[in-house]
Amino acid sequence: xxxxxxxxxxxxxxxxxxxGQYNLVLATANGCPLVDVDIETRGQVxxxxxxxxxxxxxxxxxxxxxxVLLGAxxxxxxxxxxxxxxxxSGQTATTPSDKAKLWAAGLRRVIYSVxxxxxxxxxxxxxxxxxxxxxxWWNLDQCTFLRLASDQSSCAQExxxxxxxxxxxxxxxxxxxxxxxASVSLLDLTRLICPENICSTLRxxxxxxxxxxxxxxxxxxxxxxxxxxxxxxxxxQPSMAGRSNAVPRVGATAPEVGAESS
Numbered sequence: 001x002x003x004x005x006x007x008x009x010x011x012x013x014x015x016x017x018x019x020g021q022y023n024l025v026l027a028t029a030n031g032c033p034l035v036d037v038d039i040e041t042r043g044q045v046x047x048x049x050x051x052x053x054x055x056x057x058x059x060x061x062x063x064x065x066x067x068v069l070l071g072a073x074x075x076x077x078x079x080x081x082x083x084x085x086x087x088x089s090g091q092t093a094t095t096p097s098d099k100a101k102l103w104a105a106g107l108r109r110v111i112y113s114v115x116x117x118x119x120x121x122x123x124x125x126x127x128x129x130x131x132x133x134x135x136x137w138w139n140l141d142q143c144t145f146l147r148l149a150s151d152q153s154s155c156a157q158e159x160x161x162x163x164x165x166x167x168x169x170x171x172x173x174x175x176x177x178x179x180x181x182a183s184v185s186l187l188d189l190t191r192l193i194c195p196e197n198i199c200s201t202l203r204x205x206x207x208x209x210x211x212x213x214x215x216x217x218x219x220x221x222x223x224x225x226x227x228x229x230x231x232x233x234x235x236x237q238p239s240m241a242g243r244s245n246a247v248p249r250v251g252a253t254a255p256e257v258g259a260e261s262s
Contacts, residue, residue, distance in 0.1 A: 002034045006071030011220035012227045033072035036106035038085035061117045071124040074171035100170035122185040128164040128199040130212035137212030156202035
């Protein structure tokens with residue numbers, strides 16, 4: 001559950017369904033992390049995302065116990081275009097450090113709500129991303145067909161793990177602190193995606209990323225063993241269900257649940 005950074009793992013998780021290891025429900029929403037914060041971009045609060053959070057948590061209250069895997073791009077923390085609001089305290093955050101605190105509090109409340117509904121929660125950590133140098137994200141669509149056909153490596157991009165960890169520092173720290181404080185598992189895929197501490201959109205003639213924020217279908221599928229093992233490990237742990245804290249947002253309708261395209 002979460003935004004498209006959660007949905008990108010569907011191709012890696014689906015083989016477990018075919019093997020009879022588990023059933024899979026994808027309940028993601030593009031651009032909407034499952035975090036209890038209101039996201040304002042250029043003066044406009046994203047009401048659809050607020051509704052997604054409310055509806056998703058209410059829907060989980062009606063379901064039999066499940067493992068809920070949470071994933072998000074977490075780029076709102078660093079973005080200068082985004083302001084975050086805490087719907088519980090009324091606080092507003094405009095700086096990256098303040099937004100990281102609100103984000104962590106909102107993620108923590110979601111985890112406690114998930115567990116209070118009888119489920120287990122786990123986090124798939126934020127992966128390195130690729131910017132295009134103009135404030136946007138790298139995308140193959142920006143590469144001409146002629147250039148791609150003659151030398152696809154010229155369309156690729158690389159970034160060191162160290163530099164990306166510095167850029168994403170507050171988001172990664174928020175994830176780690178929440179996972180540690182809430183005693184939930186956190187899966188960090190960086191070393192698998194970026195061997196030898198270098199992240200590349202193209203490796204060995206295969207596209208590792210489909211755009212600056214998402215892995216390719218091929219890469220997601222290649223992670224099937226790691227994802228399956230992570231699911232099994234989390235399910236083998238003692239349940240924390242029933243723990244409660246400030247439970248966010250109530251009273252909305254359930255979300256539409258369906259497979260998000262990759």
